[in-house]
Amino acid sequence: MPDIKKIFGKNVRTYREAKNLSQEQLADLCGLHRTYISHVECGKRNVSVENIQKIAQALRVKISDLFAGADAKKNK
Amino acid sequence: MPDIKKIFGKNVRTYREAKNLSQEQLADLCGLHRTYISHVECGKRNVSVENIQKIAQALRVKISDLFAGADAKKNK
Numbered sequence: 483m484p485d486i487k488k489i490f491g492k493n494v495r496t497y498r499e500a501k502n503l504s505q506e507q508l509a510d511l512c513g514l515h516r517t518y519i520s521h522v523e524c525g526k527r528n529v530s531v532e533n534i535q536k537i538a539q540a541l542r543v544k545i546s547d548l549f550a551g552a553d554a555k556k557n558k
Numbered sequence: 559m560p561d562i563k564k565i566f567g568k569n570v571r572t573y574r575e576a577k578n579l580s581q582e583q584l585a586d587l588c589g590l591h592r593t594y595i596s597h598v599e600c601g602k603r604n605v606s607v608e609n610i611q612k613i614a615q616a617l618r619v620k621i622s623d624l625f626a627g628a629d630a631k632k633n634k
Binding site for chain 1 (some may be wrong): 562563604
């Protein structure tokens with residue numbers, strides 16, 4: 483099973499950087515702490531749906547965008 | 559902001575019923591408790607990414623499927 487925390491965190495970082503936001507700026511937009519965002523991006527946090535929603539809205543992406551690469555490929 | 563816990567829970571219920579699984583069967587497939595699944599479906603649980611992944615895999619759906627309807631529509 484792929485490490486969902488790492489995949490999620492990597493996607494957050496990718497979108498944050500693409501929007502030229504610092505971790506602190508993203509944290510402010512989400513109403514979360516900068517260190518929390520840092521830990522999320524490093525795959526150290528088992529983020530909950532409410533925070534997933536906050537992060538997606540702050541980044542102006544769809545929630546599903548933050549799970550890109552999370553689903554194992556299937557033949558069929 | 560839409561209630562992400564309720565949307566997520568409703569999607570879990572929809573897919574579970576479509577697969578003709580009881581809450582207990584889904585719980586067993588996920589390695590979670592039946593009451594936990596029940597609370598998730600009722601939108602009472604702020605589910606974490608690790609459990610989201612377990613539920614998606616047990617239902618054999620993509621994680622993004624469980625967030626259907628979660629993203630606000632945008633005019634653009």
